[in-house]
Amino acid sequence: MNEPILVIKDLTKIFNADVLKKKFCAVDSLSLTFEEGKVTGLLGHNGAGKTTTIRMILGLIRPNSGQIEFRGKPISYLDRRIIGYMPETNRLPQSLTPEEALRSHLNCYEGIKVTKELISNTLEKAGLEKHKKKKIKELSKGLGRRVAWTLATTHDPDFLILDEPMSGLDPLGRAEFTEWILQLRQRNKAVLLCMHELEMIDQLCDEVVMLSRGRLIYASHNEEKSERVMWHLSVSGIGRESLENLTGALPAPSLRETQDLSHKLWFKDQQQALKWLKALSSEGVLIQEFKEDHSPYLNRLLAMYKGDAK
Amino acid sequence: MKQVLAIAQETFLSLKRDKIFQPLSIIIAAAVGVAVFAADWSLESRSQVYHDIVVFIFQVSGAFISMIWGVKIISDSKQDGSIELSMSRPLPRSQWLLGRMLGLFISLFAMAAITGLIWRLGAVAFDIETNTLWFSIALAQTTLLWFITGSVAIFMSSFTGPGTALFASISIWILGLLSRPIATGLIGSANPAAKQFTELLAKLWSLSPLIPESHGTIISVLERQQTALYAFAILSAFYFMGAAFAHFKDINS
Incomplete structure (x- = not known):
């Protein structure tokens, strides 16, 4: 078994959904473990609790009960130094250019010397060099995904949350992203992959978990990947x-x-x-x-x- | 600090990209034109009428603009979802809010620079006398007022939606403006508790230290220092209240 990097224990989130205070349990006693060097697929249809879970990991919303531990300690904002997040499509600062967004993003991390070369090389690697002066809102969906990928990975995180990484990508882009995700695994990174394409999930993920109405209904932890074949x-x-x-x-x-x-x-x-x-x-x-x-x-x-x- | 500056730069760039300064320059030039026109038609001193009208228009319109920008910089990041990306970085929400506030202040400072330039150019072009020290103090007071109204908007946006935040910010500002005349107009038979409250409100939130004197009346150095301190205290109060709300509130973009 690989070293666990992020452990979710009995996590529950209840929203007061409307003015009548009708309570809505978005995540119900959820327990999950993410290990180094493993890609974990998070499945579930809309409203299953995937986004709420991701938001709790990122500290955007607070759980009503339960714990999130990062490397054995309760998660704090400082742990986000080694967490990368690729948001869903278009959840990027729309009026900035990829270059500005990347510079601003990297400046938020201590210990990274942000130079022109670093920015230029990073954008080139992601195939964004030609588009670095365009506003993000003017980019195609596929290029937007590349910007999001760059922001998620450029600070070399140990734990990555990729939310619908391949939506809007052409086949070449998908192949490239698949390769990048597999490289992350080779480099012993833990990846939480949230997407709906089952074939891709099967191809990329070592572990698969499925949520329904905030509850865990399936986890492949006890099943070797070879057993899926x-x-x-x-x-x-x-x-x-x-x-x-x-x-x-x-x-x-x-x-x-x-x-x-x-x-x-x-x-x-x-x-x-x-x-x-x-x-x-x-x-x-x-x-x-x-x-x-x-x-x-x-x-x-x-x-x-x-x-x-x- | 590096993180705060990064967020501030991001905020300034976002506002700049929305082409906020071009229409602003036109509005300022129009305000200066109105003031020149009024000064030429007035029986009072030309320079006094020109400067007093310009100050009034800039204080009121600038306060509205700063509140709109204050609401915009928070609500835009919630609406486009980019707040999620910001929060995935290793910085606490209080620093993110500080960065947003600083970005707004940089934008308002740029607005003050444009305002000051057009204001002064208008005076030179139409041969209107200007007391440079008074002009500098009045511009600084106006800028600080904008900072404060902007920070009220950021504070309100930290826990409500854009519409409510803007409405509440304008209401709070107008309440402050009205508090002084109400407090001075209260008759002796008024409820002592209500009177005390209104007087306290007028003292703390009338923003009177930030309303410039008539052209040519220079406030003392001590008064200038007190004004700066007053503005700093109010800005800090709104920042800390906003940071506290931002800290405890769930962020649902």
Whole structure:
């Protein structure tokens, strides 16, 4: 287990939502752990409590109860020296240029000598050199995400909160951001990734947690990342009975879909899948597909989303 | 301090980017024109009428502008959500508020410089006599008044929305302006508690030390020092109250 960097214990936030003082529990007894070198995906549909949780970590709102610990101590504003935050789209100082926003941002950190070279190099790395004199509100959505990324990462934080980092990015931009996030993990940074694209979450995250109505409904802590992957074998031209006769001695697949003479099989264990593949191919059964497959896991997450929406 | 200055610079740049100084220059020039016109038509001393009218217009319009800017710099960052980014930096809310206030003061100082320049140029262009010391003191008093009305707006914005903050700031300012005439006009049979309260309010919040004397009447050095101290005390009070509210209040952009 990696070193925990941020631990949330029994966090609860209740808002007095309206003038009638009808209380609304945005986050309910939430406990989470974020570890160094791990990317944690925070999922949940709108109103699930993700943003409230992020705001409590940043100290924008105070919890009614519970604790947030950073490196074993209650979190304080000083810990934000090593926390990076990439806000949702357009939550940037709109009338400043990327250059001014970056200079102002870096000046808020002790120990960083803000020079022209530093600003210029940072903007160049993010692909913003050409746009450094434009106002942020004049930039495209994708360039705005780059500005937000630059502000979140330029002070080399140990813990990063990335809120919808890829919204509005073109495929090239998404690939670049994916690469950057993976580099953060390699550099042993802890990342809290808040986004709705399940495929990206699955690709990037070591841990996945899902919130619903402020409560934690799923955490992949007890599940290795490899367990999310299944092995998919697709065969055709053989009836169900014949298939069972051929593979009767082998352990059954985890999931199975049969339609006439076509069979789709999923295995949790690669070795088990290979045994099936070997047994069926040696009998001349037509193998249509054999691949690593994430879709059962994604369907599981989607089912949780749907269940939550109900 | 580096952090506070960074926020102040950010605030000044945001206000500047919104092109606040161009229309302001036109308004100031128009005010000077009105004052020149009135001075030429008045039976009183030309210079006294010109300067007194300019001071009145600048004090009133500048106070409104400073309150609008004060509300704007807080509410804009809440509305565009950039307050979240600011708060993700390692600085306490009190310093963020101080930076915002300082940024506003820099902008108001720039406004005072433009005002002073047009005011003085108007006098030179229309051959109106100006007492330089009086002019400097009056401009300083006016600038301090703007700082104070701006800080009232920042204080109100620290815990309410923009509309309420602006309305409340204007009300508080007008209450201060009215307190002195009300206090002096209270008859002997008035409720002693109400009288005492009105007199105290008039003493603390009429902002009378910041209202310049008529042109040519120079206040003493001691009075100048007392005025500066008075302004500093009020600014500090509003800053600390604003910082206390900002500290305890949730920030929901």
